[in-house]
Amino acid sequence: MSVDTAKPDLAPDDLPPATLLVCLTCRQAGVPPTSDDQRPGAVLMQALAVRDLPAGVRLRGVECLSNCSRGCTVALSGAGRWSYVIGTVDPAQHVDALLEGVALYQASADGIVPWRARPEIIRKGVIARIPAMEV
């Protein structure tokens, strides 16, 4: 039995929105505990919230993505797309690269960004990927 996973070519404006989920409660290895609003996950969220997100991308804070030992953690999801959990994101170093990867993800109909096109934090930081849940 073969499965056709091909997607028709879609213009970027025709693609459904993608969501960047940010764990607000993440800590980072080697970073001492701080107050809740200064946890590295919250700091990452604050850094992303003041940036221009790629068109069609929503930002959402969540509490714990079950990747606590490899924070900061984010996840990418979108209708019809693979979802990704990404760890070891450093708010002081990776915001630009993360947004670059998010833009590539939003521009792909199936959520699969070619390996070589992925920024390093996404190539090295992916913890898990989950296929799209077709309804």
Ligand code: FES
């Ligand atoms: S606290 Fe961030 S993944 Fe658990």
